[in-house]
Amino acid sequence: MKQVGFAAFVAFWSCVGTLLMLFWLVPVTPSDAAEEKPGYTLAEVAKHNTTEDCWMVIESRVYDFSDYIPKHPAPAIVMANWCGNEATEGMKTKGYGNNHSQMAWDMMARYQIGVLKED
Amino acid sequence: MIPSKLKTFTLTLAILPGLLALLFITAADFSSAGALLNVLGRLTGIWGMALLLVAAILCCRVPGFDQPFGGLTKLWKLHHQLGATGFLMILTHPLLLAFAAAEISMDAAVYTLFSSQSAVLWGWVALIALMIFMAPTFAFFGKPDYQRWKWMHNLSGVTVVFALVHTLMLSRTLPGHWGNAVWGLLALMALGAIGYRWIFSRWRGRLPYKVTEVTHPANNVVELTLQPLRAHLKYQPGQFVYLTPFCRELESGNNEEHPYTLSSSPCEPTLRMAIKALGDGSRALQNLAINTEVSVEGPYGRFFDPKASANQAELWIAGGIGITPFLARLRHHARLNEDVNVHLIYCVQDEARLVFGDELQKLSNTISGLSFTPHFFYQQGPLNSYFVKQHCPDFNHREVYICGPVPLIDSSRRILTDAGVPLSRITTEEFVLS
The missing domain is CATH 2.40.30.10 (Translation factors)
Incomplete structure (x- = not known):
């Protein structure tokens, strides 16, 4: 067991080191420029306020989370209240002061459909 | 409760939180390779934490608590198995979560590991502390001094507290009250055990x-x-x-x-x-x-079965200072004037190392039913089946107790099992405790 423990210890730091090395070496792919996306007003977003048709505004970007809601770790009701609304606070606090992980923030890019425009 | 059933119960207690978490896993958790790695990452975290908590519960060393487990040595072995498996799972937990995030982007993978979120920082504090305190146990940097190992190993209890903070801040696989109930119960038991060990036993035990x-x-x-x-x-x-x-x-x-x-x-x-x-x-x-x-x-410890009858047919094999438990029992039988049905084979290098030899000879003369045979390595070589059969012809019908160095225990067990003695009739006690 001692050898297994030592091997696991070495493997752990090797994996962490490899991840950091890749992060440092692999160039960042520029994401789609937000400016190229269509613009939506808050009034338009507000029409998509159900869990089946759920748009949200987070940091001036518009997202369609309709397909994501069934995959969200928390029950659908947690996200339902933010559908059709400005939801930056929800994203940053989860409702109890805890920000979402970087993974969650990065994953949102998949669901962006546009940017917020003035009414 | 017999030891094997209690061992099963303990293992069940350790894997129960993970099994409970399986109930809350949805089809979405299998929607992609990343989602699957993510759920595996969360499960290894839950199982790792639960195994460490149960391992901590077992280290309380309350006198008598070890009896149903078959003695403290067997309890320590279970503690080691649970602790080592938990440690491996805890190491896997952040890596799987980072690999899962790599499906989104390399940034997400690295930021999953190195987030400034306080919950993640607590996780790192717990993990690094666990690595430091477990380093002597796994002999990462050579075999440590016994007292230093023990001091460091006791401190690993602190990591349980850090890991609990991390778990309670991030726990989402076991939702709401389920998470609080499971972790609260296990944490209470573990902290009670650590509290007994560190505080109560020092003053009252x-x-x-x-x-x-x-x-x-x-x-x-x-x-x-x-x-x-x-x-x-x-x-x-x-x-x-x-x-x-x-x-x-x-x-x-x-x-x-x-x-x-x-x-x-x-x-x-x-x-x-x-x-x-x-x-x-x-x-x-x-x-x-x-x-x-x-x-x-x-x-x-529970070397001898306290429920066994006094005249049960037994073969005792002792090596070196491993004679001590047998000597204690013989002194006890002599005081109570009890007859026994025991054959004692006492293995030592030479006559000079036959500790308590004279007293054992006297006891074999006074206790009815006791046969005593010294075995000298320098004359007769390693203990073999011929020697055992020659001095104790009915050995394969006796309950066997072996105490001594590990090589003697291993060779004696081999001799006995080769002759058809079932393992259930062989009780051993290594003279190596850690």
Whole structure:
């Protein structure tokens, strides 16, 4: 067991080191420029306020989370209240002061459909 | 409860939180390779945490708690298995979560590991602390000194608290009240065990004794006689205690506890223990002064079955200082004038190392039903089946007890099982405790 423990210890730091090395070496792919996306007003977003048709505004970007809601770790009701609304606070606090992980923030890019425009 | 059932119960308790979490896993958790890695990452975190908590519960060392597990040695083995498996799972947990995030982007993978979120920071504090405190256990940097290992290993209990903070802040696989109930219950039990070990046992669990006699039955072996200063310990023959001497003049081991088997009969008004110089602490005890105050914590171990009848047919194989539990039982039978049905084979290198040889010879003359056969390695080579059969022809119908160094235990077990003795009839006690 001692050898297994030592091997696991070495493997752990090797994996962490490899991840950091890749992060440092692999160039960042520029994401789609937000400016190229269509613009939506808050009034338009507000029409998509159900869990089946759920748009949200987070940091001036518009997202369609309709397909994501069934995959969200928390029950659908947690996200339902933010559908059709400005939801930056929800994203940053989860409702109890805890920000979402970087993974969650990065994953949102998949669901962006546009940017917020003035009414 | 028999030991195997209790072991199953303990393992069930350790894997229960993970099994409960499986109930809350949805189809979305299998929607992609990343989602699957993510759920596996969360499950290894839950199982790792639960295994570490149950391992912490088992280390409480409350006298008597080890009995249903078959003795403290077997309880320690279970503690080691759970702790080591938990440690491996905890190492896997952040890596799987980072690999899962790599499906989104490399940034997400790295930021999953190195987030500034306080919950993640607590996770790192717990993990690094666990690595530091477990390093001597896994001998990452060579074999450590016993006392340093023990001190570091005790500190690993602190990591449980850090890991709990991390778990309670991030836990989402076990939702709401389920998470609080599962972690709250296990944490309460673990903290209770650690609290007993660190606080209660130090003040109330140890009995004060005084050294009244020091004899040397052989070179490098001392037998201490201890007189109780308060209450006298209640124990069974063959059990062991943790002895802590309080003597600043000792070359080594002052105020340090070490386990030693009692060699006295429970009927005696004093405690006796035979100690061979195997390390710095036990070597220093060879010259312990009369009237030195010591503390005794225990008793632990369950070498002999306390429910077995006195005249059960038994074969005892002892190696070196492993004679101690057998000596304790023979002294006890002699005091009670009980007949036995025992054959004792005592394996030593040569006559000079036949510790308590004269007393054993006398006991075999006074206790009816006791046969005593010394085995000398320098004359007869390693113990073999021919020797056992020659001196104890009906050995494969007897309950067998073996105590001594690991090579003797292994070879004796092989001789016996090759002759058809089932493992369930063989009880062993290694003289290596950690």
